Amino acid sequence: MQLAPERFEENAAAALADPVLELAIRRTTGTAERKRAEAVAAFPEFAAARERGRKIKDHVLAHLDHYLCAFERNAVAAGAHVHWAATAEEACRIVLAICREAGARRVTRVKSMLGEEIGLPHALAAAGIERVETDLAEHIIQLAGDPPSHIVWPAMHRTREQVAALFQKAHREPIGGPDDVAGMVESARHELRSKFLGAEVGISGANFLIADTGAVCTVTNEGNAELTTTPPRVHIVTAGIEKLVPSTAHAFAMLRLLVRSATGADITQYTTFHCGPKRAGDADGPEAMHIVLVDNGRTRMLADRSLRAMLRCIRCGACMNHCVVYRQIGGHAYGSVYPGPMGAVLTPVLTGLARARDLPHACTMNRRCEEVCPVAIPLPTLLRGWRDRSWREGLEPAATRAGIGLWAFVAQRPRLYRLATAWAVRALRLFRRGGWIRVLPLASGWTAHRDFPAPAGKTFMELYRERRRETSR
Incomplete structure (x- = not known):
């Protein structure tokens, strides 16, 4: 490593x-x-x-x-x-x-x-x-x-x-x-x-x-x-x-x-x-x-209002101990002196965002780090700030930018979005085995290390309408 x-x-x-x-x-x-x-x-x-x-x-x-x-x-x-x-x-x-x-x-x-x-x-x-x-x-x-x-x-x-x-x-x-x-x-x-x-x-x-x-x-x-x-x-x-x-x-x-x-x-x-x-x-x-x-x-962090809160850090390590990502991969994977959520905020400051752009993405945004931080540092907010900056500076891979662009195109057209999601949740049933998906094309980053819960086979809006019809009877 x-x-x-x-x-x-x-x-x-x-x-x-x-x-x-x-x-x-x-x-x-x-x-x-x-x-x-x-x-x-x-x-x-x-x-x-x-x-x-x-x-x-x-x-x-x-x-x-x-x-x-x-x-x-x-x-x-x-x-x-x-x-x-x-x-x-x-x-x-x-x-x-x-x-x-x-x-x-x-x-x-x-x-x-x-x-x-x-x-x-x-x-x-x-x-x-x-x-x-x-x-x-x-x-x-x-x-x-x-x-x-x-x-x-x-x-x-x-x-x-x-x-x-x-x-x-x-x-x-x-x-x-x-x-x-x-x-x-x-x-x-x-x-x-x-x-x-x-x-x-x-x-x-x-x-x-x-x-x-x-x-x-x-x-x-x-x-x-x-x-x-x-x-x-x-x-x-x-x-x-x-x-x-x-x-x-x-x-x-x-x-x-x-x-x-x-x-x-x-x-x-x-x-x-x-x-x-x-x-x-x-x-x-x-x-x-x-x-x-x-x-x-x-x-520099002091002058940057979006990063100043990180200077509160008293180096207790609680954010790491409660981070679901850190608890799977440990500290060395971050490739920096400071690992975990606090490291994902600090490392781009120390090494430059171009080298460390992957670290702010190593977060599920479940906010556990913020909940346990003894000085209430809004770590997920700071990580989102780095993600935004990475996008604005054109550091995200071309495939990612193209994928987000495609999703935005579909999401801005409600009929197309409903059609696409209805097709997707039904197509995913083809990969289901016992309620879980163990192999999924284009999602090997997830399924290589954990099973993906299979969707219900209907979109949220379809299930919502069914529930409303049942309760109105």
Whole structure:
């Protein structure tokens, strides 16, 4: 499978034919959906908290320049260095320059989708700097040579049986097997411990940036963020400019939404606020802290009213866990850092619509993603916007445009439309077997992977008229 958005159809077909991937996805997303539902049911104020979260994000976006300046001012006052990067390439150059200045041969890294977005792992490798992923799932996919397939569970495409085999091969002293999850965790901990203590630089992302204190908030369940950001001499934070919230109180309001939506818990095991480097009298901490604020298309989204709502996203992954398309094909098929519904909106911004035009079409418009989004992003509306733009820019295939044109011609002529639909529903009965259609000409994209429910043999209007005659007797 080649990870490129323009290969979506090919990648999706390969994913649908992979029974192991189907098992891995079902195990993870099913559990995530159930746990989120339980967490929301146990939190009666969730709807009100969701509305408050939406308003917080919209307020920050409306005054983003003010909060960015306030954050920079307060972060610098706390002893941090703040850098600005307009593009992914510029962000990587800044991080590499800091690493070289620190004489870094090894860096530890906390899971960060922004880091993946800007291509930081590849930049570090090209510079000859050893990168150690410290999140358990990221450690797994680093050993396997895989990209992340989910923004919360990057290794969800791997079964525990595959992970056990991977650890047996890659770890110096492997512990545990597929039925001993605790043993496998201990094996990873044993493997990573010395690397935590031997890194010159630790790199993290940020769940939230606190404007009035200049602090950076990280959220994990493993404690790896603290081990990544504390022992090394230098701590580097890479964060998108939309991660801002006005104050610590606002951050906690957002955390109530993030954690329940992402993992179904009330709060994560580790919620840490990093405010500047080590101070006189502190027992530990980095000697220097650098914060790289990354734009990479965000100001374009801010200026585009049709996309601005996407900047509310707090990267919880709930839209993926509830997406009927994602739950069939997983994350790699999308060919981008961000998969699922949120990725189908973001990827055209990052790579261009011409390369990613298939992604907005990978949606049934059932609106489940919008229903579970903790900040009420209207994802189906945004996806329709990309579809409209793709049509206006002439990016749709000629066959699609011709088919839509033919349908429009028939639909604008009621008598012709009624005649065509009456013929079609009767013709489809020829392919029916036991109430289902398993093979259908010109519809192999559907029937190759699922059966098509056979129509009743009459059009809706015919059935409607029959029903009216029966009720009028």
